[in-house]
Amino acid sequence: xxxxxxxxxxxxxxxxxxxxxxxxxxxxxxxxxxxxxxxxxxxxxxxxxxxxxxxxxxxxxxxxxxxxxxxxxxxxxxxxxxxxxxxxxxxxxxxxxxxxxxxxxxxxxxxxxx
Amino acid sequence: xxxxxxxxxxxxxxxxxxxxxxxxxxxxxxxxxxxxxxxxxxxxxxxxxxxxxxxxxxxxxxxxxxxxxxxxxxxxxxxxxxxxxxxxxxxxxxxxxxxxxxxxxxxxxxxxxxx
Numbered sequence: 389x390x391x392x393x394x395x396x397x398x399x400x401x402x403x404x405x406x407x408x409x410x411x412x413x414x415x416x417x418x419x420x421x422x423x424x425x426x427x428x429x430x431x432x433x434x435x436x437x438x439x440x441x442x443x444x445x446x447x448x449x450x451x452x453x454x455x456x457x458x459x460x461x462x463x464x465x466x467x468x469x470x471x472x473x474x475x476x477x478x479x480x481x482x483x484x485x486x487x488x489x490x491x492x493x494x495x496x497x498x499x500x501x502x
Numbered sequence: 503x504x505x506x507x508x509x510x511x512x513x514x515x516x517x518x519x520x521x522x523x524x525x526x527x528x529x530x531x532x533x534x535x536x537x538x539x540x541x542x543x544x545x546x547x548x549x550x551x552x553x554x555x556x557x558x559x560x561x562x563x564x565x566x567x568x569x570x571x572x573x574x575x576x577x578x579x580x581x582x583x584x585x586x587x588x589x590x591x592x593x594x595x596x597x598x599x600x601x602x603x604x605x606x607x608x609x610x611x612x613x614x615x616x617x
């Protein structure tokens with residue numbers, strides 16, 4: 389079945405440095421790739437998403453890149469701040485079909501070190 | 503405006519009991535999803551509704567799990583004869599458009615503990 393692999397499971401970076409989280413997906417028909425941030429005890433919230441017709445998208449300190457040929461996509465956070473500490477989930481889905489499920493990765497726990 | 507709400511927020515059930523978890527999506531949202539999130543894991547898809555139609559229930563782990571959204575608004579996830587492995591946070595999410603390829607707005611979840 390469809391699968392999304394996410395790495396690393398835990399990531400610690402110094403405040404101000406960059407963080408990169410990588411995901412691969414198995415369903416070549418996937419065409420929508422969101423990233424969610426989940427703070428401890430809170431609900432997941434969308435931080436950025438990308439569709440298959442673009443290779444890169446940026447929103448302030450956050451950027452996502454997509455390589456459809458290799459079936460992988462990455463989240464880049466620059467100039468990290470303490471409030472970036474959270475669990476980040478990548479996900480993949482395909483639209484245009486009745487079974488529009490979304491498959492999440494297992495998450496990356498990001499620690500921003502002071 | 504009001505976001506997605508879920509009730510109860512916490513539920514403790516003895517093994518073998520039936521439970522019902524409620525989700526109130528954002529008003530007017532077409533799509534509604536249920537997920538199961540085990541500790542330290544990502545949300546695992548359970549089922550998807552487009553209005554009142556359950557279009558995908560492939561993620562339901564067994565026939566003890568049943569979901570409904572009879573009027574295309576509020577949804578209920580029912581788990582019969584609960585087992586310890588059912589302990590998890592159950593998340594509901596809604597989206598204004600049909601399908602899974604748009605931002606989903608998550609509820610706070612219901613933490614189910616089966617003893």
